[in-house]
Amino acid sequence: MRHLAALGLTDVGENRDQEAAPKAAEVGGLPGPAVRWHFIGQLQRNKAKSVVRYADVVQSVAGVRLAGALGRAAERLRERPLDVLVQVSLDGDPARGGAVPGGGVAEEDRVLDSVLAAVAAEPALRLRGLMAVAPAEEEPAAAFARLSRVVAAVRAAYPEATALSAGMSGDLEAAIEHGATHVRVGSALLGARAPLR
DSSP, X not given: OHHXXXXXXXXXXXXXXXXXXXXXXXXXXXXXXXXXXXXXXXOOGGGHHHHHHHOSEEEEEOOHHHHHHHHHHHHHHOSSOEEEEEEEOSSSOXXXXXXXXXXXXXXXXXXXXXXXXXXXXXXXXXXXXEEEOOOTTSOHHHHHHHHHHHHHHHHHXXXXXXXXXXXXXXXXXXXXXXXXXXXXXXXXXXXXXXXOO
16 A cells, blocks of 8 residues: 555555555555545445544445444544445345345335435435446446446436446446446456455
C-alpha cells in the first residue's frame, strides 16, 4: 500500500475489514494525496463501527438492517457523511450478495427498493450509486446489460446516485461498455490473492 500510494494511487479497495483497518491506519499518515478507502466486501452489521472509522466509501450495502447499522455508526463516529453504493444481485440470489431488484425474495431486508430508501433516509449516509459483480456462470456483457436497466431506474428515482462500480480485472471492458464509472482491478495490478485458510 505504501508503494502504491507513493506512485499516486488515490483510491483503493479492500474486502476484509481485518486487513483494511490496519492498512488504512498505517497509510493515513503518509505524505502526498490522501488515499480514499473503498470497502467492497460483504459486510456484517457487527463490523459497521470498524468500517466507518476508515472507509470513505462502502460499496457493498445490501440490506436495510446494514444501512441502519452503518448510519448509526457513521452518525456517532464520523464528521462527514459516508458515501454508499448499494450492491445489486444480478442473479436474484441474495445469499451470494446484493439486494434483489423487483423484490421476489422472502426477506424484505434484501429488496433493492427498500435498501435504497433505507440508505437515502440515513442522514449520515450519502447514496452515491450501485455496485454489482457479474455471476460467474453468466456472460458478463449480458449481466451488465441487465444492470444498466436497473441503473437507469435508480438514477431516475435518486439523481445523486451516479456511480456504478461494476467489473473486475477479467470483465472490466464489458462493464465499462455498459456504464461502469468504477472498476475493481486488484488482481490485474497485484496478482491473485492466496486463498483463505
